[in-house]
Amino acid sequence: MSDEEMTIRFEDEIGQFKPSLEVEEIGEAIVKSDLTDMSDIMMELLKRMKE
Amino acid sequence: MDQTERIRRVSNSFYNEGLRRAQRRDLTGAVQYLKKCLNLNKYHIDARNLLGLIYYEMGEVSEALVQWVISMNLKDRDNRADFYLEQIQRKQERLEQVSQVIRRYNQALFQAKSGSDDLAVLQLTRVVEANPRFVKAHLLLALLYITHEDYTKAGKSLYKVLKIDKNNPTASWYMAIVKARTGKAEIERRKIKNAFSHRQMQDDDVIIPPSYKENTGLQSVLNIGAGLLLGAAVIFFLVMPAKLKEVNNAHTQELLQYNEQLNQKNEEIGSLNDRMAEYENTANEAQSQLDSLLNSSDNAAGQYAILVRMMDAYENDNLTEAVTLYAGFDASLLTDPQVQQIAASLSQEIETNGYQALEDLAYTMWSAGRMSEALTYYQTCLQIKPDSPNVIYNMGMIYRSQGETDRAVELFTQVVTQYADSEQAPRAREQLAQLVPENQQAAVPGQSILSQSESGAQESASGQAGQENPAGQDPQDEAAGQDTQEGGDSQDAQSRPEAGAVTGGEEDGIEAGQPAAAGTQEAPAADGA
Numbered sequence: 001m002s003d004e005e006m007t008i009r010f011e012d013e014i015g016q017f018k019p020s021l022e023v024e025e026i027g028e029a030i031v032k033s034d035l036t037d038m039s040d041i042m043m044e045l046l047k048r049m050k051e
Numbered sequence: 052m053d054q055t056e057r058i059r060r061v062s063n064s065f066y067n068e069g070l071r072r073a074q075r076r077d078l079t080g081a082v083q084y085l086k087k088c089l090n091l092n093k094y095h096i097d098a099r100n101l102l103g104l105i106y107y108e109m110g111e112v113s114e115a116l117v118q119w120v121i122s123m124n125l126k127d128r129d130n131r132a133d134f135y136l137e138q139i140q141r142k143q144e145r146l147e148q149v150s151q152v153i154r155r156y157n158q159a160l161f162q163a164k165s166g167s168d169d170l171a172v173l174q175l176t177r178v179v180e181a182n183p184r185f186v187k188a189h190l191l192l193a194l195l196y197i198t199h200e201d202y203t204k205a206g207k208s209l210y211k212v213l214k215i216d217k218n219n220p221t222a223s224w225y226m227a228i229v230k231a232r233t234g235k236a237e238i239e240r241r242k243i244k245n246a247f248s249h250r251q252m253q254d255d256d257v258i259i260p261p262s263y264k265e266n267t268g269l270q271s272v273l274n275i276g277a278g279l280l281l282g283a284a285v286i287f288f289l290v291m292p293a294k295l296k297e298v299n300n301a302h303t304q305e306l307l308q309y310n311e312q313l314n315q316k317n318e319e320i321g322s323l324n325d326r327m328a329e330y331e332n333t334a335n336e337a338q339s340q341l342d343s344l345l346n347s348s349d350n351a352a353g354q355y356a357i358l359v360r361m362m363d364a365y366e367n368d369n370l371t372e373a374v375t376l377y378a379g380f381d382a383s384l385l386t387d388p389q390v391q392q393i394a395a396s397l398s399q400e401i402e403t404n405g406y407q408a409l410e411d412l413a414y415t416m417w418s419a420g421r422m423s424e425a426l427t428y429y430q431t432c433l434q435i436k437p438d439s440p441n442v443i444y445n446m447g448m449i450y451r452s453q454g455e456t457d458r459a460v461e462l463f464t465q466v467v468t469q470y471a472d473s474e475q476a477p478r479a480r481e482q483l484a485q486l487v488p489e490n491q492q493a494a495v496p497g498q499s500i501l502s503q504s505e506s507g508a509q510e511s512a513s514g515q516a517g518q519e520n521p522a523g524q525d526p527q528d529e530a531a532g533q534d535t536q537e538g539g540d541s542q543d544a545q546s547r548p549e550a551g552a553v554t555g556g557e558e559d560g561i562e563a564g565q566p567a568a569a570g571t572q573e574a575p576a577a578d579g580a
Contacts, residue, residue, distance in 0.1 A: 006228050010198050014164055016221075017191055019157045021113035023150035029117050030124075037093040038058045 062091035066098040078105050078216040096122055100132050109216060110185030112139065112149045152181045156188050168195050179208070186212050186219065193225050202229045354384045358394055365397060365405075371412050374405035378431040406435050410442065422449050440470035444479055451482065460486050 021029055069084030082105055088098040103118030116139065119132035127133075139145055159174035175192040179185060189208045196205035206229045212222040230236035344352065357380045364372035382394040413428030426449055432442045447462030459482070466479035 006231055008194070008197055008225070008228060010194070013194055014160075014191075017160055017163075017187065019160060020111060020153045020187060021117070022153050022157065023113055023116070023146060026113055026116050026120070029113075030120055033117065033121065035093045035121070037089070038062075038091045039055055040093075042054060042058075 058091050062088045062095055062098070065091065066095055066101075069098065070101060073101060073105055076216065077218040078109055079219050081105055094125055096126050096130060096132075099125075100130070100135070103132065103135065107135070107139075108184060110152075110182050110187065113153060115139075148181070152178055152185065155181075156185065156191075159188070160191060163191060163195060168198065171195060179211075183211065184215055186215055186222075190219075190221050190225070193222070193229075197225060197228060197232075200232070202232045205229050206233065351384050351386060354381055355390070358385070358390070358397070361401070362393075362397060365400065370401070370405040370408035373401055374409035374435065375428075375431055377401045377405065378434045402435060406432065409435070410439075413442075414445070417445065417449060422453060425449060438470075440466045440473035440475045443470075444475035447479065447482065451486065456486055 065084045065088035069081040069088060072078075072084060073081035082102065085098050085102040085105070088095055089102065092098075099118050099122040103115040103122070105115075106112070106118065107115035116136070119135050122132040123130055123136065139149065155174050155178045159171040159178065162168075162174065163171035172192065172195050175188050175195070178188045179192065182188070189212045193205040193208040193212070196202070196208065205225065209222050209226045209229060212219055213226065216222065227236070230239070344350065357376050361373050361376040361380060364370070364376065377398065380394075380398070382391060382398060385391050385394055409428055410432050413425045413432060416422075416425035416428060426446060429442050429446045429449075432439060433446075436442075443462050444466050447459045447466065450456075450462065451459035463479040463483045463486070466473065466475050467483065470476055
């Protein structure tokens, strides 16, 4: 590792830490979660192609 | 449909890879693969449940709950997520604790971002205490420690993170920095270098231990000697005490056993002695009962025995013994009529012939000075023939000679009163006169009788009475005269049978005190003669 890699910039590092999801926010997180998968995308593409 | 199947297979392969990484505790890598799996197939329930489980393992409980709730929404039956939710979400107390831990972490993150590092460290310390598997809290804490150049504490936090998530990239990077700062990186590098510095050995290589030295002969002898000494010391200090103790214990046990046996034997001996004493007592009692039965003349057996002995003595002309036995014989106890008849004839014979022999024997004993035996025989005579004034008189004389004046007076009185007409009555009167002074005769039971009999004798006396005790003569004077006549030897003379007036013993050479030849009896020529 280079010296630059061996140095930690606190501000950069602390910025990468995100708040943990709190229990009260679980319901909202479930609602907002994106459950679209590859099958949905394919179906959407096929639908558009038909149109 | 072919594309859908292909997508499903690819998602499965991602799930499998994620599962393998999770099994190797590469949780970060597993999360990446599981997310890819779910992006391809959102209905992959196992992948979603595993993703929630990994979040839970890394302390992200809320993220885990989100995945499990979605999983339950997609498949509400036969779903493992139901169990997970049961464990966490539906237990209010545990959920409250989880919520508090997350809230504190967020506060600590806010404090760290706002420059309050110390407060953040305190808050994070409490968070990791409450949930030791909270990876993000450990990482943030390690970052704060590294910032404050507290690499040791940072290393401890990172070590815990790497135990949970082996390939966590952030933790690995932080750990590399910590090792570099603390010098551990250099040490590890050397170890790795040494590990790969060995070369393959050749056939002719010789390994020589660094401490190896060739022994000389003297060293060998010394080594052997030292070994022997060491062995002897071990035996003396370790083996011998143990052996000695073992032997002592064995001897002690043996001694205790012997003592116990000895005590038992002593108890047995004691009990046997007690039983023997009991048996001896029983035997003595039986013997005494038997003796009493055999010797007692109060029973039929005793009477039969006396009868036999009496017959034997009579047949052997031993009249003395026969008469002696006859004194204790009671024919009424015999039951056999024939034996009673024999006993009656024998009794008649003994009373006729034996009595006189017994009286003669008593007189002989008296003459020989054997007073007690003479008394015994006279007693027997009285038992056979109670009406014998001569016997009573002689007994009185014997008692007088033995100093038993009262007894003598009693017997003399009996002769005087009961047998006043007998030949012995006057002599008994004389004896009474000598023994009892006149002024004391009133106190003597036989005094009045003596006077009456004396007067009676005077009235009805024949010449015989007058010869021995002349009328008008005071008994005391008579006694005095007799004493004078006997030359003051009255006491001594009375210790032997009186030389009676009948035979005039003094003239016959018999000393005073010899038995009186009362009645038909003549004075013996033996003893003092």
